[in-house]
Structure formats: structure tokens, C-alpha cells
Amino acid sequence: MLIESIILKKIREKLLNGFAWSLADKVINQLGYLAITIFxxxxxxxxxxxxxxxxxxxxxxxxxxxxxxxxxxxxxxxxxxxxxxxxxxxxxxxxxxxxxxxxxxxxxxxxxxxxxxxxxxxxxxxxxxxxxxxxxxxxxxxxxxxxxxxxxxxxxxxxxxxxxxxxxxxxxxxxxxxxxxxxxxxxxxxxxxxxxxxxxxxxxxxxxxxxxxxxxxxxxxxxxxxxxxxxxxxxxxxxxxxxxYSATQVGYFTQATNLSNYLMQFITSTLQGVTYPIMTSLKEDKEQLVKVYKQLISITMLVSLPMLIGFAAVSREVVLITLGEEWLPVVPVLIALCLARTVTPISAINMNILNAIGRSDLFLKVDLSKLPMTLLALYLALPYGIEGIAWAMVCTSFISFFINAYFPGKMFGFGAIAQLKIASKYIFSSAFMFFITSQVVIFPTDVATLFFKVLIGATIYTTMLLVLRDKFFLYGIGSVKKRWKIFS
Known part of the structure; x- marks a missing residue:
């Protein structure tokens, strides 16, 4: 037990240190790169x-x-x-x-x-x-x-x-x-x-x-x-x-993809880059691997859902402030892509665990199985322009989540339904947050509207999780309080 505790402590320290630097990378570089591309x-x-x-x-x-x-x-x-x-x-x-x-x-x-x-x-x-x-x-x-x-x-x-x-x-x-x-x-x-x-x-x-x-x-x-x-x-x-379509339409879709991807990759690549070597090191210890895997799913959904759904709620203000009116056709596409990305972070973890245990053959089977669906969705959506294509991506993303979770469910007893159950509090809280914040249009400037939408959204989401007594959220608050006491 003592040896196991020491090993877990070392893994946790490595994970936190790696996560901190990986997070810094995303904050400094992805946001910096985003600012430059917006300019x-x-x-x-x-x-x-x-x-x-x-x-x-x-x-x-x-x-x-x-x-x-x-x-x-x-x-x-x-x-x-x-x-x-x-x-x-x-x-x-x-x-x-x-x-x-x-x-x-x-x-x-x-x-x-x-x-x-x-x-x-x-x-x-x-x-x-x-x-x-x-x-x-x-x-x-x-x-x-x-x-x-x-x-x-x-x-x-x-x-x-x-x-x-x-x-x-x-x-x-x-x-x-x-x-x-x-x-x-x-x-x-x-x-x-x-x-x-x-x-x-x-x-x-x-x-x-x-x-x-x-x-x-x-x-x-x-x-x-x-x-x-x-x-x-x-x-x-x-x-x-x-x-x-024209190069201009590609530009709109590319910019919407970039904006939604920056936010999604900010979450996914930070977690994936750090957790893949950690899960690989635990591949011989199935019990510990499954524990880490379940915690990752919960923490990822806790963070990713409000960010992506919240971004969809403020997309109009973000586009007007950063890109200008010339780029307004990006907004409906961006909303759809943000919703499509909500399941991407956990899908990435589901695929990551297959690599970590050396089952790249299953990884390949999963990706190949999704190709016909994507081609069919594209064929059906092409006549409806870039908005139709964006909503086709929403449909394929959610179907892909169930496909990606199939083998982890079979091997570890933690499939799509189980993952959605542990994420139910985050889904409900994020959906309620989106419904309220998307109605806020009472302020005279886009900057003021954006500021208050973010403030209202963050307040609603955190309040909902406090009321629902989510253990990961409460643990996070407890950790912050402990650190605050140390520094004060």
C-alpha cells in the first residue's frame, strides 16, 4: 500500500507539472497565435x-x-x-x-x-x-x-x-x-x-x-x-x-473552424499530451489505469462543456469585436461547430486509452468505421451551404462519440452511456447556462454585452454545480481554499 501510494503520488506530481506547462503552452501560444491571426x-x-x-x-x-x-x-x-x-x-x-x-x-x-x-x-x-x-x-x-x-x-x-x-x-x-x-x-x-x-x-x-x-x-x-x-x-x-464554393466561403468556414478548434484543442491537446505518457506508464496496472481514465473523463467534461457551450453563446460578440462586421457570416457556423466540439475532448481520451494499451488496431477500426458516415453526411449537406455542412458535423460528432466509446466500454466497462451519466450534471448546467446567456442583449455595446454574458454564464454554471454538489467541482474549490490559506 505504501509503495502504491508513493507511485501514485509521483504520477500525480508528473501529471500536474506536465499539465501546468502544457496549459501555459496553450495560453501563451495558442491565444497568442489566435490574436495574430485575428489581426x-x-x-x-x-x-x-x-x-x-x-x-x-x-x-x-x-x-x-x-x-x-x-x-x-x-x-x-x-x-x-x-x-x-x-x-x-x-x-x-x-x-x-x-x-x-x-x-x-x-x-x-x-x-x-x-x-x-x-x-x-x-x-x-x-x-x-x-x-x-x-x-x-x-x-x-x-x-x-x-x-x-x-x-x-x-x-x-x-x-x-x-x-x-x-x-x-x-x-x-x-x-x-x-x-x-x-x-x-x-x-x-x-x-x-x-x-x-x-x-x-x-x-x-x-x-x-x-x-x-x-x-x-x-x-x-x-x-x-x-x-x-x-x-x-x-x-x-x-x-x-x-x-x-468560393474562396471567401472557405475563409468563413476556416475561421469558424479555427476559433472553435483553438478552444477545443486548448482543452484536448493539453490533457491528451500529458495523459498519454501517464496512461502508457500504467498500461500493466489495469485497475489504476481505469481509475485515472474515469477521473479524466469527469475533469475534462467539467472544464470543456462550459467553455465550448459558453463560447457558442457569445460567438456573435466575439466575432464583431475581434474580426469585424465583414466576418459576421462566421457566427452561425461557429455556433454549430462549438456544439460539435463538445464531445471531442472525451472522444480523444477514449481513443487515447486504446493507444496507451497498445491497441492501435482498434484505433484504426474505429476511424475506418466513421468514414462512410462522414461521406454520407457531406453528400447530404453540400447543397445547403456552409451552415448545412456545419450542422452535419454536429450530427457526425455525436454519432462518433458513441463509436469511439464502444471499445473502452467493452474492455473497461465504461462506455458511452456510463460516461454521459457521470457528465450529466455538467451537461444540464451548461445547457441551462447557454439558454440564459444567449438571451442577454440589453447592453449598448458589444464589449459590455460580452463581459456580462461571460459573468452571468460563469455565475450560473458554478452555482448549478454547487447546488448539485458535484464532487470534482467541490474538490477543486477545496484545493483552492487550501492554497489560499498557505499564501495568506
């Missing part, structure tokens, strides 16, 4: 954002091939990973990244013809260089994740965000338009790569090893393919909007 959006308009949005799917698909599989394979094997493994993955990623870049380079005219936008040829050939740059840091990032070193990653991302953002602002002020976005993405990747290498101080010391490659590929190939399918499913919407 650019006010100056270059929806069409320029649409050009970049059209190419995003190609970058994400290639990165899912180059980055996802082998990186997570290294993390999953964290206790047995060797220098030979790291060196082998490094060489494979560079080769894959370079080959994919040249494939995309020569495909640029075809991509431009698909979207009927000749400008995309030059834009894509420069922007796709980010694939090679990011392939250089796959092993470095994996090693830092294994060590739960989010401090180095936060510092690297902060430096990259500040410098690339300053360059982008200078370019847009001097009339470079959409090129400011392209160079910001590229320079950020370069700077972040350099700083990460400086922190990690790792260089490949071994030659490529066939046995090591085969061992990692058995696990990583499933994740790679699953990542590719998941990325395709999640981004096919924007690709088809670009094909059948």
Missing part, C-alpha cells in the same frame, strides 16, 4: 484565409503520415525504447517528408485546378516546405513527451510564435496579403524546430536498423493509417467547400 484576418479578409484553408488538408494529411505513427510508437514503447529505435525513426521521417514534399510540389498545378484557383500553385509549393521541417523534429518531440518535458516545448513554441507573428504583422502592414500567412506558418515551424533541437540535445548515433523499423512499424502503421483516415474525415468538409 491578419482584419487586414486581408476571408478570401486570403480561404486560400490557406484549401491547402490545410494536404499539410495535415502528410503530417499524419510523417509524424503520427512512429512518434506515438516511440512514446508507447517509452520504457523499452533504444537509441537504435530513435535513429531509425529519424531517418525514416526525413526520407518520407522529403518524398512527400516533392510529390506535393509536382501536384501543385493539379491542386490548383481542383479548386479552380491558379494562385495556389506558388502558395502551395512554398507552404508545403513545412512538411520537411516538421519531419526533423518527430523524434525530438517524442523524447520530450516520454520525459513529460513540456517546459522545453512551451518555451520553443513561445519563441516561435512571437518571432513568426512579428514577421507576419510586418508583412501584412507592408501589403503582402496572403503571403504574410504563408511565411508566418513556415517561419514558425523553422524556429520551433531549431529551439527544440537545442533543448533536447539529441543527435542520431546509430544507423538505420531493419529489425527496429519492423517492430515500430507493427504498432505505428496502424496509428499512421488511422491518423490519415481521421484527418481526412475531419478536414474533408473544407476541401469540398473549396471545390464547390
Amino acid at each position: 491578419l484576418a482584419r487586414h486581408i479578409g476571408p478570401e486570403s484565409f480561404g486560400f490557406i484553408g484549401m491547402l490545410t488538408i494536404f499539410i495535415l494529411l502528410t503530417e499524419s503520415v510523417v509524424n503520427n505513427g512512429f512518434s506515438q510508437a516511440l512514446v508507447q514503447r517509452s520504457q523499452q525504447v533504444t537509441e537504435q529505435d530513435c535513429s531509425t525513426v529519424f531517418y525514416i521521417n526525413i526520407i518520407c517528408g522529403t518524398l512527400i514534399y516533392f510529390l506535393l510540389y509536382f501536384s501543385a498545378p493539379s491542386i490548383a485546378r481542383f479548386y479552380q484557383e491558379p494562385l495556389l500553385v506558388d502558395i502551395s509549393r512554398l507552404l508545403f516546405l513545412v512538411v520537411i521541417i516538421n519531419s526533423l523534429t518527430v523524434v525530438v518531440r517524442a523524447k520530450l513527451i516520454i520525459d513529460i518535458d513540456f517546459k522545453s516545448q512551451t518555451i520553443a513554441a513561445t519563441i516561435a510564435t512571437i518571432l513568426s507573428g512579428a514577421l507576419a504583422i510586418a508583412l501584412v502592414v507592408n501589403g503582402y496579403g496572403y503571403w504574410s500567412l504563408v511565411w508566418m506558418i513556415l517561419i514558425k515551424a523553422v524556429i520551433q524546430s531549431i529551439v527544440l533541437w537545442c533543448f533536447c540535445k539529441w543527435v542520431p548515433k546509430e544507423r538505420f536498423n531493419k529489425q527496429s523499423f519492423q517492430s515500430l512499424f507493427r504498432f505505428g502503421s496502424n496509428l499512421m493509417f488511422a491518423g490519415f483516415v481521421a484527418t481526412l474525415v475531419n478536414n474533408l468538409y473544407i476541401a469540398l467547400i473549396g471545390r464547390y
